[in-house]
Amino acid sequence: MSAALIWVVSPNSQLSSGLSLGSLETEEKRGCNRLSNIVSGKKDVVSSVVANPSGNLAISSEQLVYDVVLKQAALVKEQMRSRLEVEDVEVKPDVVLPGTLGLLNEAYDRCGEVCAEYAKTFYLGTLLMTPERRKAIWAIYVWCRRTDELVDGPNASHITPKALDRWESRLEDLYNGRPFDMLDAALSDTVSKFPVDIQPFKDMIDGMRMDLRKSRYQNFDELYLYCYYVAGTVGLMSVPIMGIAPESNAPTESVYNAALGLGIANQLTNILRDVGEDARRGRVYLPQDELAQAGLSDEDIFALKVTDKWRFFMKKQIKRARTFFDQAEEGVTQLSSASRWPVWASLLLYRQILDEIEANDYNNFTKRAYVSKPKKIVALPIAYAKSLVPPSSRNLVSN
Numbered sequence: 001m002s003a004a005l006i007w008v009v010s011p012n013s014q015l016s017s018g019l020s021l022g023s024l025e026t027e028e029k030r031g032c033n034r035l036s037n038i039v040s041g042k043k044d045v046v047s048s049v050v051a052n053p054s055g056n057l058a059i060s061s062e063q064l065v066y067d068v069v070l071k072q073a074a075l076v077k078e079q080m081r082s083r084l085e086v087e088d089v090e091v092k093p094d095v096v097l098p099g100t101l102g103l104l105n106e107a108y109d110r111c112g113e114v115c116a117e118y119a120k121t122f123y124l125g126t127l128l129m130t131p132e133r134r135k136a137i138w139a140i141y142v143w144c145r146r147t148d149e150l151v152d153g154p155n156a157s158h159i160t161p162k163a164l165d166r167w168e169s170r171l172e173d174l175y176n177g178r179p180f181d182m183l184d185a186a187l188s189d190t191v192s193k194f195p196v197d198i199q200p201f202k203d204m205i206d207g208m209r210m211d212l213r214k215s216r217y218q219n220f221d222e223l224y225l226y227c228y229y230v231a232g233t234v235g236l237m238s239v240p241i242m243g244i245a246p247e248s249n250a251p252t253e254s255v256y257n258a259a260l261g262l263g264i265a266n267q268l269t270n271i272l273r274d275v276g277e278d279a280r281r282g283r284v285y286l287p288q289d290e291l292a293q294a295g296l297s298d299e300d301i302f303a304l305k306v307t308d309k310w311r312f313f314m315k316k317q318i319k320r321a322r323t324f325f326d327q328a329e330e331g332v333t334q335l336s337s338a339s340r341w342p343v344w345a346s347l348l349l350y351r352q353i354l355d356e357i358e359a360n361d362y363n364n365f366t367k368r369a370y371v372s373k374p375k376k377i378v379a380l381p382i383a384y385a386k387s388l389v390p391p392s393s394r395n396l397v398s399n
Ligand SMILES: CC(C)=CCC/C(C)=C/CC/C(C)=C/CC/C(C)=C/[C@@H]1[C@@H](COP(=O)(O)OP(=O)(O)O)[C@]1(C)CC/C=C(\C)CC/C=C(\C)CCC=C(C)C
Pocket: 122, 137, 140, 141, 144, 145, 148, 152, 230, 231, 232, 234, 235, 236, 238, 239, 255, 256, 258, 259, 260, 262, 263, 266, 267, 270, 271, 328, 329, 331, 332, 335, 342, 343, 346
């Protein structure tokens, strides 16, 4: 990872605006796991109750996460309705303090620059979106990138759970209209304009907490939860910005579910692409029980050798990642027309990484699968053509 975002974690480092970030270590507050809060309120789940190894009944991660999907969909419907009612009565102009609009524009421009630097193709796609949506997506992108940098960036070895607690307090502050720096100010403005709930943001921080304390996943259920935290959340944050097409008949929750699917698919793909890189950091994200069923262990992964057992195992993992891309596909069509292209582009390009792993004969130990520039160039008009397809009248499956 480049050092360009060192300021994210470096205490007292200066931003280009001249604002100090301050120390991430200063405030003590233990984060609680919001998903486990949901479990305590859950009474009617039958099909997703699974027995854990000690024989206790537990609710599957998929069910827990689906509850978040339902909550997000209900919230956005509710907020849209109340906004419409308010707009019927009066149209309030934004209250802008003298001089702040310029600063805010500068903050959004900086978000755009970060986005262009780290995710060029995606940045180009956002240029097709309406200016308000584009700026909002940049602000979310930057917050996600900074959050990931905390645990994966150059200062990651200094990051403690306390630092993540401090980052979470900053998130709460910006949601309450008290941003800490200019990039937070952009997100603060975004969440005041779009019905974006704080939960997916908090859950992403929980994912980073999980990454700090855990380096093995016993089964797919555990991995699914991790993937939701660090990537499914991005889908849930993005839908209220991308907007659902006015002509879509799909239930809101089905669109959220598709967005969640795209996040999960992307993260599973990330994991499959980075097996060798992660192993060198002592991390194995692949489900331990599935490795064992295939006659494989951590030692086989650390040996970095492609064997027939490995190929067989990888085929199954790739197949599963593709099912999540399939789940996402129908949802993209339901998004507002100008938002469809960047999402299609990201879906097609990310999914191709799986093809590249196959083309590398499953050597994801020492060869990094990537989509070549010519292949990217071919994918973009295909994504554009797909984005022209309007929502069909056929309803999406919710779960
Ligand atoms: C209905 C429907 C399908 C709607 C679309 C919803 C949508 C836009 C979903 C986007 C899904 C998406 C792009 C998820 C990101 C997944 C991802 C790559 C997560 C990465 C996590 C950590 O992984 P790891 O550390 O293992 O990997 P690296 O080695 O660090 O790569 C992340 C890095 C978390 C941080 C995520 C971001 C920086 C991406 C944020 C992206 C957006 C806010 C924009 C999303 C919009 C589009 C159009 C793609």
